[in-house]
Amino acid sequence: MEVIKTPKIENVRMLDRYNNRKPSTGTLYLTATHLIFVDPDAKKETWVLLMHVATVQKLPLSTVGAPLQIRCKTFLSVTFVLPRERECHDLYTSLMQMSQPFHIEDLYCFHYTSSLEEIPRTAGWTFFDLETEFQRMGVPNSNWTMTNLNKDYQLCDTYPQCLFVPSSVSTIVLVGSASFRSKGRLPVLTYLHKNQAALCRCSQPLSGFSARCVEDEQLLNGIVQANPNAKFMYVVDTRPRINAMANRAAGKGYENENFYENIKFQFCGIENIHVMRSSLSKLLEACELKTPSMAAFINGVQSSGWLRHIHAILDTSLLVARSLKEGVNVLVHCSDGWDRTAQVCSLAQVLLDPYYRTLQGFQSLIEKDWLSFGHKFTDRCGYLQSDAKETSPVFTQLVDCMWQLQRAHPSAFQFSERLLLHLHDHVYSSQYGTFVGNCEKDRLDLKLSDRTYSLWGNIASHLDEFLNPLYKSDAYTELLEPNLVPSNILFWRGLYCRFESGVHPRESIADVLLATRDHSTSLEMHIAHLQKRITAMKTLLDVSTPVTDNRLAVDDEDDEQQLGLSLKKSMQVVDDHPLSTSKSADSVFSDGPNIENSITSSYQLRREIDSVCIDWRSLRNIKECVCSTPFDHSSKKSHCWRCGEVFCTRCLDKQTPLPGHATHRPVPVCRACYREVRLSSSSITST
């Protein structure tokens, strides 16, 4: 690629904020997708995905060289000191160009192919479907209907093709209302609670100081009518009053309670994308303070206003959720109805509906309220070279709010913090086509489902990593009521300081619990297997008892054959033996030995017992994988179920059923154990 002027720079020093005295020295490689720093002595590799690069800054020259500071959208911040200024400048220009391509088709997802993905490219694209999701809520029904008015995106090009609206309103009303709303984003249904209370969303009305629109008023009235249980509805304008007032001068604004029948109107004070953007950058400044004191850090967090914004979003979401719980419809909007509205609507649904707290439900919620309803991921995440004023951490805030809720309700969510981090990484990576484009229409035009991988497919193939071991599906069936006192909203160290290796707990409860859960599963399968073997063995001994009455004859060859026969018989007793029934495609035994000869030798038994490790290695003090990839706080450490050692995810990519497990489920094993299992099973087969 021509933009890469210097693909390899040697003698580069990487500065670590907490370890300035001993900077690691190594080689920096620039590839088409990554910037890779390799420190051969410390066996350390640092990979920076170019799409994750947020800012690149040349710092003042020093005696040791030219420093280049790189800040990433994942909150990694590194400084490389390059020996020559020219190299520094070359790298700077390359990074500036490559981290934000000019054309959307140059994004990572369009050339990302990976052997690591065990899934076909198509997987995930069809997991979620808007109509199916509405069917789950019982829509359409007598009050709500689906309209095809937006089939070709002619009503609103940032909305999905299928829209759900009150059955009572006519096409004229919908078209009229769309023309009275910013960007044509008319009020439509996004969620129907089981008590028939509806959550609707839209953009601000083009009311100016006094304009009104009969159709829009009729549509809102139709929404009120669609709920048999309430005579009025709330209209929640998530903006601060002053912002909404200012919009009136531009011919936009908010609903006048005098014009609309039966609405209760309320402002909620969530700030706009520009305030949020600068708030986050102030928060990161607080995280990057040199030798920070406690006071300076808390001050920094406070003056960034970040937690205040998180609080406002959660507060508004809880207000909306409570209203719906009480049976009253809520219509939510902000200015364009794709940032704050998306946050508030999705969080209110998470609070209301346990389904959205499952892994599948949460993904389907993001599909619906963020992707289908046109949150502008490409603009907000700054994928392309364009107006920096369009970028804003709106989705980061959603993820932060979700973390606050997870913290407050440890057993209410099926997925863990790790999923939120993974999601956050890939919203910004553009490695998957899922978040590319600004709306549904963009994604169809780009034919993403044919050309790129879906993040949902990737998540589906790594489910185990993202589950919350404490999840109890029946624990919270009703509205989740987080306590939103300010002292209960915390700074999320795990996200914003994720790459500061020194500041995190040295032992992770979540990791230990995940490992314990896997370990228990392995033991359960092993115990079931042992029980079957014991039964078989007992039967064998019982059956043989009359024969062995003549103990002296044991050595006789005839006897032995006879015993072999009784063994065969005894093994047939165990008719539910999994080895005989399972036909798993991945099974190494499917064409292997049958029941009769599977216990002919104690070698066989030994092999089965050896295939399951009872004591797994402790996660404590494990600094690196056998492949010498160092583990940091956020890396996933996984056990091989056969030998019980700890590996990185890259080294633990094989799965196979173990001979010592009763069920035939393929389980994670390291490469050495994989070979071992394969080899011994084939050697058994060959005899």
Place this chain on the structure above:
Amino acid sequence: MEFAHLIKSPRVEKVLVHRPLNKSAEGVLCITGHHLIFSAGGESPDEFWLIHRIIDLVERKPNTPPAVGGTLVLKCKDFSVISFDFQNTEELNNVSASLDCLSSIENQSLYYPFFYQPAYTAIEDGWTAFRPEVEFSKLVMQQQEDWRISYANKEYAICSSYPSAVVVPKAVDDDVLIAAASFRVGGRFPVLSYRHEGGAVMMRSSQPPSGPNVKRCREDEKLLNSVLKPGMRGYIIDTRHQSTTPTPKSKGSGGFEIESHYPQWRRIHKPIERLQSLLESLSKLVEACLDTGSSMDKWLSRLESSQWLSYVKETMNCACLVSQCIDQETAAVLLHGGEGLDSTLAVSALAQVILSPDSRTVHGFEALIEREWIQAGYPFVLRHHRSALSNTVSRNKENAPTFLLFIDCTWQIMQQFPCSFEFNEGFLLQLARHSYWSQFGTFLGNNELDRHQMQLSNKTVSLWSHLNRPEILRSFLNPLYEPNNRVIWPSVAPMSVSLWPAMYLSYVVEPRIYDDAWRDIAAICEQDKELRSKAQRLRRQLIDLERDAISKGLLDSPSSIGTVFD
């Protein structure tokens, strides 16, 4: 009944109670010699007891006449605020006056532990479980050449706040100790606090005297130098600010070791806030926590200006420095502040949590509290008479939450190493609470002399006897515990230090959710342990059967078959 003369209205009907996180309830309020008891009438009789010593402040708010009655507000040392609405002014006044007196009694022999009769017999007597002879027996046995137990303070004459038995270098005799004691404030001469694996030791003492006319004390120098191996240097870690140390001569505080007299020692200052400012800090913190109506900005600014987390961070920082000297440099450390009672003990105890795996077990932590706080003469009764919610009138300059600071720091380390402690945060909470109010005698007395005179071990029950009963201890064990033999280095970065919700917010944010989560964690770990032993048992059984089968010729033996495959 005790204190009958103080209780004018022992029973008041139709009192309305408001408790945090609870629904308001009407019922009967009773005052006894040691408790306030409220029982709600109605369908679900709800009852709660408050021991008088939990009360930090009694506030009486009569209704404006002509309305009668009023509200009694009790601010408690567990940072809860409970209020009672009275219909009758006289009863309000009586109850208020009684509680005011009963919660402020200073004569310790009237405290509840002297009246408390447990309904069980302890299997282990906590009063004798942690005697210095027991605690240091291993050390003194193994290091006979270097260390000995001295009974020079047997009659508490040399140092009234020290225990009768202390561990000192073998090389110095009791005369040297006596001379060194006369050189140190309050007689707190340098004694051994902890010996690390590599042989480095931590000593603690009080400051030397100050003033222009202070002579050197060769015995003190000898005592200190005797712990240094030839050619080695030691560190004197002073928990006061360097600039303030030498100045206030008049008060007799502010002395320090002069370099020229202690050439083998290097002095480092790591200031830690003490006494009054610490209590003020805690007050500000607790008030900010209880004010649930404030905005996010207001909350964060109050959290910051309370400075509590800064003090936590500083204390951890100092303990890390001490640990570094001892573990990384194998150097001896002498630790002291002013009187050697507050920051000194907090740091020496915390350094042991970092350094010593023993101190992270239940027994080891109890021993640590005994050695470094109770026997070391931390004046619990003085310090804990008043806490965060008292007002400036009721508190005095001897009241301070230094012990709480230490417990908080331990919790911070526990957060960072959740699998390295045998006990859970509930255990820490219990210790903190019993140190302020308790039915047990363990935290009574300001020093060993005090406890000896009050005959606590005969007349009261030890907290350890209670806690160490298996049925009690069970709830304080950490299900994730996996013994960790290393030194555990905590992070002291500001983002690693957090506010302890179970301590400060338990009346603001319902703690039940977290208790439930811990119960689930325990269940997961318990199940795993059971499965593990079951798998092992079945394996043994299968191997036995196998052996049986082989001996009966029903199976090939592994050796004969092994050669085929190997």
